[in-house]
Structure formats: structure tokens, C-alpha cells
Amino acid sequence: MxxxxxxxxxxxxxxxxxxxxxxxxxxxxxxxxxxxxxxxxxxxxxxxxxxxxxxxxxxxxAVLADYLSMRPRFTEVFTGQPAELNPVQALRRTMRTVFAEMEPEERAARYERDLLWLVVPELWGANLGTLTGARRLLNELVAQRVGRGPDDAAVRALTDALVGVTLGVLMDCARTPGADPAAAVDAALAQIETGLPF
Known part of the structure; x- marks a missing residue:
């Protein structure tokens, strides 16, 4: 049964x-x-x-919160990263792990999901709550990793920087046929990890 x-x-x-x-x-x-x-x-x-x-x-x-959601696996992998990694390093490793685990067809569908809601206005409007939820989750995970509260100014600033950079990269990928969003996000996060070169 x-x-x-x-x-x-x-x-x-x-x-x-x-x-x-x-x-x-x-x-x-x-x-x-x-x-x-x-x-x-x-x-x-x-x-x-x-x-x-x-x-x-x-x-x-049009609401994509549950469609090909990575939230449970993302949370599991991020919290399992070695304690010595800073939040950006943990995020990069998490993203690489989660996307590497996906079958090519699933990864392509996830890419389409992540890019489409940025270019179809009705999808953007329908998913602001999804974006807010993702921001809240990342803020909580970063706070936990650095041992501070989620309302800590530094935690919030880093979270918003990570969300902003990711959104910017995805917007660029949405206008670039054949782009690899996961690789592009990773490259952008590497800039944050190493510090801006100016």
C-alpha cells in the first residue's frame, strides 16, 4: 500500500x-x-x-516557487560545507554541487526557469515572493555560518550583494543565447570572494 x-x-x-x-x-x-x-x-x-x-x-x-525547487537540497549542501569556508566560498561550492548532481535535461529546465521569469513581465510579478523567500533563506544560512543574527547589518549587506550579483548575471544570461548561468554566477561570485580588483 x-x-x-x-x-x-x-x-x-x-x-x-x-x-x-x-x-x-x-x-x-x-x-x-x-x-x-x-x-x-x-x-x-x-x-x-x-x-x-x-x-x-x-x-x-506562473508561480515558480515549487517548480524544480532547489531549496531543500541547497539548504542541506550549504549547511554541510566545512566550517572554515566563508559564506561566499560555501555558496560557490554549494551551487557547483547542486547543479553537478542534476541530469542535463533537469539542469536545462532549471536554467529556463531561472531566466524566463526575468524576461516575461507576468512571471516577474508572480515570483517576487519567491525571490523574497530565497533572499530570506540565504540571509538565514549566512547568519548561521558566521554566528551572527539574521538582522546583523554585515550579514544583510553580504546577502543582498550576493542576491544582487546573481540577479544581474541571470539578467545578462537571459539576453545571451547559449549562456551557462551556473558558470556565469560562479565567476561573478569569485570576484566577490577575492575582492574587487579596484
Whole structure:
């Protein structure tokens, strides 16, 4: 019974991911407003009622907090980094580890997710809460690593610098076909780690 329940939940998770993946592709190709739930359902090879079983509205398809989320694995890997690493070093190692663990298809889908919400206005608006949550999580992890509170001015400044640099790199990657977002973010974080050369 437990195995059947597990398989059923896995199938449901895959269906939900497939629906959202097709929705994002159509949002990119046609625009958010021009895309209908019927088109998304047809692309995902499910009935429109199945789409609404997983997402209450088309707007909910634009919220990416749970779509290909790295949060649990990111948290686990970051907190497991050696204590002697500073927060930037720990973040770089974490990002390299998490992306290296992904299959190429999963990594490509994650890249698309991370870049698409920066160029489709409706996705940007729908995911400001996701960005705020990621910032809060990173702030808590950095605070824990350096033994200070999350409201410490230095912790907040470093967190916001890391978030800002990452967003800037992803915005550039969104306009650069064939870019490798993970490598680009790592290179930018290396600049922070070693200090600015001026």
C-alpha cells in the first residue's frame, strides 16, 4: 500500500511539473496573455480539468516557487560545507554541487526557469515572493555560518550583494543565447570572494 501511494504521488508530481514546463514554454513563445489553459493542456497531453486539478488558475502556473525547487537540497549542501569556508566560498561550492548532481535535461529546465521569469513581465510579478523567500533563506544560512543574527547589518549587506550579483548575471544570461548561468554566477561570485580588483 505504501509503495502504491508513493508511486501515485510521484506520478502526480511528474504530471504537475510537465504541465508547468509546457506552460512556461508557451508563455515564452506566445506571451502570457495569449496563452490559454486549453493550449497548455493540449501541449501537456492532459485535459484542461487536469490542469485545474493542480493549478487553480493560469496565474498560478506562473508561480515558480515549487517548480524544480532547489531549496531543500541547497539548504542541506550549504549547511554541510566545512566550517572554515566563508559564506561566499560555501555558496560557490554549494551551487557547483547542486547543479553537478542534476541530469542535463533537469539542469536545462532549471536554467529556463531561472531566466524566463526575468524576461516575461507576468512571471516577474508572480515570483517576487519567491525571490523574497530565497533572499530570506540565504540571509538565514549566512547568519548561521558566521554566528551572527539574521538582522546583523554585515550579514544583510553580504546577502543582498550576493542576491544582487546573481540577479544581474541571470539578467545578462537571459539576453545571451547559449549562456551557462551556473558558470556565469560562479565567476561573478569569485570576484566577490577575492575582492574587487579596484
Amino acid at each position: 505504501g509503495r502504491e501511494t508513493g508511486l501515485r504521488e510521484l506520478k502526480k508530481a511528474r504530471t504537475k511539473t510537465a504541465i508547468q514546463r509546457h506552460a512556461l514554454r508557451l508563455f515564452r513563445e506566445q506571451g502570457f496573455h495569449a496563452t490559454t489553459v486549453e493550449q497548455i493542456a493540449a501541449a501537456a497531453e492532459v485535459a484542461p480539468s487536469t490542469v485545474f486539478r493542480y493549478f487553480e488558475s493560469k496565474e498560478d502556473l
